[in-house]
Amino acid sequence: MRLLQYVGKRLLQLIPVLLGVSIIIFTISHVLPGNPVYLFVGIDTTPEEIEAITKRLGLDKPLHEQYFIWLGNVLRGDLGDSWFTSESVAQDLIRRFPATFEMTTAALLLALALGVPLGVLSAVYRNSWIDNISRGITLLGVSVPSFWLGLLLIYVLFFLLRIFPPPSGRIGLLVSPPDRITGLYLVDSLVTGNWKAFTSSAEHLALPVITQALVTLAPITRLMRSSMLEVLGSEYIQAARANGVPDRQIYFRDALRNALLAPLTFVALVYGNLLGGSVVLERIFSWPGIGRYALESIVVKDYNAVQGFVLLAAVLYVLVFLIVDILYFVIDPRITA
Amino acid sequence: MIEVRNSDTLLEVRGLHTYFYTYEGVVKAVNSVSYKLNRGEITGLVGESGSGKSVTAQSIIRLVKAPGRIVEGEVWLDGQDLMSCSEAEMQTVRGRKISMIFQEPRAALNPLFTVGDQISRVIQLREGCSRSVAENQAVEMMRAVEIADPDRRASAYPHELSGGMCQRVMVAMALSANPLLLIADEPTTGLDVTVQAQVLDLIRLRVKSAGSACLFITHDLGVVAELCERVIVMYAGRVVEQGPVAEIFSNPRHPYTQGLIASTLRVDIDKPISTIPGTVPDAVHLPSGCTFHPRCPFAEELCQQEEPQMVEAGRDHTTRCHIVSGRIEREMLEEAWTLETA
Numbered sequence: 001m002r003l004l005q006y007v008g009k010r011l012l013q014l015i016p017v018l019l020g021v022s023i024i025i026f027t028i029s030h031v032l033p034g035n036p037v038y039l040f041v042g043i044d045t046t047p048e049e050i051e052a053i054t055k056r057l058g059l060d061k062p063l064h065e066q067y068f069i070w071l072g073n074v075l076r077g078d079l080g081d082s083w084f085t086s087e088s089v090a091q092d093l094i095r096r097f098p099a100t101f102e103m104t105t106a107a108l109l110l111a112l113a114l115g116v117p118l119g120v121l122s123a124v125y126r127n128s129w130i131d132n133i134s135r136g137i138t139l140l141g142v143s144v145p146s147f148w149l150g151l152l153l154i155y156v157l158f159f160l161l162r163i164f165p166p167p168s169g170r171i172g173l174l175v176s177p178p179d180r181i182t183g184l185y186l187v188d189s190l191v192t193g194n195w196k197a198f199t200s201s202a203e204h205l206a207l208p209v210i211t212q213a214l215v216t217l218a219p220i221t222r223l224m225r226s227s228m229l230e231v232l233g234s235e236y237i238q239a240a241r242a243n244g245v246p247d248r249q250i251y252f253r254d255a256l257r258n259a260l261l262a263p264l265t266f267v268a269l270v271y272g273n274l275l276g277g278s279v280v281l282e283r284i285f286s287w288p289g290i291g292r293y294a295l296e297s298i299v300v301k302d303y304n305a306v307q308g309f310v311l312l313a314a315v316l317y318v319l320v321f322l323i324v325d326i327l328y329f330v331i332d333p334r335i336t337a
Numbered sequence: 338m339i340e341v342r343n344s345d346t347l348l349e350v351r352g353l354h355t356y357f358y359t360y361e362g363v364v365k366a367v368n369s370v371s372y373k374l375n376r377g378e379i380t381g382l383v384g385e386s387g388s389g390k391s392v393t394a395q396s397i398i399r400l401v402k403a404p405g406r407i408v409e410g411e412v413w414l415d416g417q418d419l420m421s422c423s424e425a426e427m428q429t430v431r432g433r434k435i436s437m438i439f440q441e442p443r444a445a446l447n448p449l450f451t452v453g454d455q456i457s458r459v460i461q462l463r464e465g466c467s468r469s470v471a472e473n474q475a476v477e478m479m480r481a482v483e484i485a486d487p488d489r490r491a492s493a494y495p496h497e498l499s500g501g502m503c504q505r506v507m508v509a510m511a512l513s514a515n516p517l518l519l520i521a522d523e524p525t526t527g528l529d530v531t532v533q534a535q536v537l538d539l540i541r542l543r544v545k546s547a548g549s550a551c552l553f554i555t556h557d558l559g560v561v562a563e564l565c566e567r568v569i570v571m572y573a574g575r576v577v578e579q580g581p582v583a584e585i586f587s588n589p590r591h592p593y594t595q596g597l598i599a600s601t602l603r604v605d606i607d608k609p610i611s612t613i614p615g616t617v618p619d620a621v622h623l624p625s626g627c628t629f630h631p632r633c634p635f636a637e638e639l640c641q642q643e644e645p646q647m648v649e650a651g652r653d654h655t656t657r658c659h660i661v662s663g664r665i666e667r668e669m670l671e672e673a674w675t676l677e678t679a
Contacts, residue, residue: 236445
């Protein structure tokens with residue numbers, strides 16, 4: 001009940017946030033120099049024709065009127081058409097987003113699955129060999145840029161060792177993708193029992209996911225370690241020890257839950273960022289996600305596509321933070337609605 | 338030294354040394370400390386902050402935080418040498434034979450669990466009983482420490498309770514064990530005076546009725562006079578004086594104890610409050626000889642050169658001072674303290 005109330009309240013708070021975001025996106029793309037009308041015309045177009053096109057695109061109306069027309073369209077799910085792919089931007093994004101979502105979510109889960117225990121172990125066995133190894137890994141992870149790591153992994157694991165397939169996208173060239181249900185190849189191929197597609201897409205996911213996970217893992221481990229150290233030094237942990245609570249329970253029951261609070265915000269930040277698509281990694285691995293779509297749209301000045309992408313990225317960011325806020329609310333009783 | 342084996346002795350600490358290895362140097366937080374606690378008695382452990390009171394307590398239950406380490410010493414609890422116990426054995430001593438009450442009740446409770454959960458968990462660990470039995474027992478314990486409406490309060494989180502209420506929860510948790518030894522580390526700091534009196538009453542009642550011993554750490558001599566049978570005075574990691582409360586308060590022999598008593602506010606006598614000049618010495622660079630000599634109004638050359646030994650100063654009353662031992666012939670005048678501040 002308390003939770004429902006909180007979620008309701010947070011959802012209501014999203015409305016002004018998203019309205020603000022839409023105003024910013026609209027304004028920026030309309031005050032930027034350059035007239036989109038010229039994208040539709042040739043050298044020999046007459047001023048009359050230009051005026052007609054301006055009118056057709058609604059660009060002659062005052063800016064606030066244009067905004068409301070655009071907002072109305074957006075609310076109906078119409079983000080306009082892409083000049084480059086000549087398809088609806090909404091459709092373009094819906095088709096590409098699962099690729100980004102699948103890769104970044106897998107990478108984040110892998111980073112969490114490794115980073116959290118590594119950080120905890122580092123803190124519990126502070127200054128031991130395991131702490132030293134973990135600190136080495138994290139130092140490497142924060143110092144190495146993802147594009148370099150991606151290329152290195154491709155060189156070693158594909159080109160030299162042939163363990164993983166070439167960076168040719170989400171699935172082998174000769175394998176047909178699974179029937180689209182969610183757009184996530186792993187899920188769809190599992191649901192339809194298409195093992196060939198499953199293994200091929202898993203293999204193709206491996207390198208970009210490992211690259212992204214290694215880069216993401218480093219700061220998560222660091223934060224987890226310092227947060228855990230702080231909690232382990234706290235009075236209530238000392239008190240639990242004084243009450244004869246065994247170490248294992250101290251670590252996993254008393255300390256871990258408290259120690260997870262601080263890194264949670266960071267994870268949200270990272271995930272929100274990743275969901276907007278990693279332009280660099282999607283390019284290196286020929287990954288057909290929204291990051292690459294955005295990059296291509298920017299290069300050819302495809303305004304509708306860029307606008308649609310920015311809006312989607314902003315909405316995803318806000319949603320991730322909503323989820324994290326709800327998680328905090330569930331974990332930490334000190335937060336009240 | 339003749340060893341008197343007293344059957345009433347519950348805890349005996351012998352030659353305890355706990356050092357902290359810091360970058361600046363070795364801090365001898367507890368330096369050759371020895372004392373005994375008797376069953377059914379509350380012993381006050383007093384001294385200024387940094388005198389090693391809390392570290393003494395942490396050493397007894399072997400929970401000294403890094404970079405601290407127990408270097409030497411024996412701690413005998415009811416015939417068991419705690420220093421030679423394994424860590425697993427220690428876990429069965431903590432929370433069963435020895436319970437501890439902490440200074441900051443709210444900080445000593447885990448913010449993410451309800452207080453009922455935290456008490457019943459300790460009970461469950463100890464008794465190995467079912468969860469519901471432990472929960473019932475937790476509510477009973479909360480009732481016993483006079484928490485009103487314990488059923489409802491059990492499902493409250495620490496941040497929802499007042500400091501005094503949290504301290505009662507800590508007391509309930511500590512006493513649920515029926516411990517042989519209760520260590521209370523400044524349990525009433527930060528509480529209202531009325532709540533403070535109630536918490537002290539609770540502790541006294543339980544210790545007396547259960548025949549356990551209590552080590553009561555405080556810097557409040559008023560509380561010691563009211564609550565304790567015996568008192569141990571620590572200064573810079575050493576015990577400087579110990580004995581029965583009545584004896585120490587009426588006839589303090591160590592200059593430091595005299596200073597402490599002189600500096601407490603008395604409403605019944607019209608006298609100015611004095612202070613002990615100076616501060617607790619730098620723990621890394623302790624003064625030579627008697628560590629108190631730089632602040633002592635009676636100090637002479639010998640005090641700088643040689644550390645005094647523990648000597649008899651009365652019945653069951655020992656202290657560490659060259660004047661008391663007779664190596665320096667000098668009278669200690671009470672006026673010395675008022676003169677210092679005048």
